[in-house]
Amino acid sequence: MIDIAWSQFTPGAALTGGLLIGLAAASFLLLNGRIAGISGILGGLLVPARRDILWRVAFLAGLVGTPSLWLLFSELPPIQIDAGYPALILAGLLVGIGTRYGSGCTSGHGVCGLSRLSPRSLVATLSFMATGLITVFVIRHLMGA
Amino acid sequence: MKYSFTSLLAGLIFGLGLMVSGMANPEKVLGFLDIAGLWDPSLAFVMGGAIIVGLVAFAVARRRTLSFLGFTMKMPANNRIEPRLVIGSMMFGIGWGIAGFCPGPALVALGAGEIKAVVFVASMVAGMMAFEVIERIKRPSLGDTRGYQKN
Numbered sequence: 027m028i029d030i031a032w033s034q035f036t037p038g039a040a041l042t043g044g045l046l047i048g049l050a051a052a053s054f055l056l057l058n059g060r061i062a063g064i065s066g067i068l069g070g071l072l073v074p075a076r077r078d079i080l081w082r083v084a085f086l087a088g089l090v091g092t093p094s095l096w097l098l099f100s101e102l103p104p105i106q107i108d109a110g111y112p113a114l115i116l117a118g119l120l121v122g123i124g125t126r127y128g129s130g131c132t133s134g135h136g137v138c139g140l141s142r143l144s145p146r147s148l149v150a151t152l153s154f155m156a157t158g159l160i161t162v163f164v165i166r167h168l169m170g171a
Numbered sequence: 172m173k174y175s176f177t178s179l180l181a182g183l184i185f186g187l188g189l190m191v192s193g194m195a196n197p198e199k200v201l202g203f204l205d206i207a208g209l210w211d212p213s214l215a216f217v218m219g220g221a222i223i224v225g226l227v228a229f230a231v232a233r234r235r236t237l238s239f240l241g242f243t244m245k246m247p248a249n250n251r252i253e254p255r256l257v258i259g260s261m262m263f264g265i266g267w268g269i270a271g272f273c274p275g276p277a278l279v280a281l282g283a284g285e286i287k288a289v290v291f292v293a294s295m296v297a298g299m300m301a302f303e304v305i306e307r308i309k310r311p312s313l314g315d316t317r318g319y320q321k322n
Contacts, residue, residue: 088182
């Protein structure tokens, strides 16, 4: 039996934000002809190919710069990071190696790949969703953190 | 130049979507992954909203060889479901479940000045570099077009 956290559930904001993410992926695809896969865009910077650098840095600068732009109009929304530093380092390494080894993350496989109806991305998405769910279950309910 | 400007714009809109949806907050992401606790289904609505728009965009893109700005459409050429796809994605999922961060939200949180996000991103980049080193040792001839077709 699943208990829904009604007080935290924000379907309107989630859907609006999702449409914006879709719009970003759609414009990147239809204007630049590329998949908006963030791990691939970042990882591609670590394989130096001279003329390929500027647009990657520009996309990432957009992501990193969003909170600064947001601050011109409003207060930043809450960002709560409960994980401690050793956990963050371990998680970062796993996300870094895993997304490159699996050729994508939530954006490339989850958003773009599923939109493209790619069976490969469906398998990837189900794989990271499954281990994500299991990991949270183990940490919160078995280890009791 | 035009290519980089539209990249910047796409990055900004993507980041805006992550902030509006609440996904830049790891606690909210973990609330979705915690189905045995009090479950927050918001992330499913984020994915749903993004995919509704994405389905239309990819349906249009499928019929084109050039983008609306005249650039080559670079679509993934690899359709194989190999062990590395599953193993890599499973590793990513474990890291995602530990911290509540995937790459996009981590970069947005870094931009918001969160020290913990800086540490996560530094570690993530180190992991990506480790991958490159391993790949380079295994197959020295790989270039940046790996996994993509040129047409």
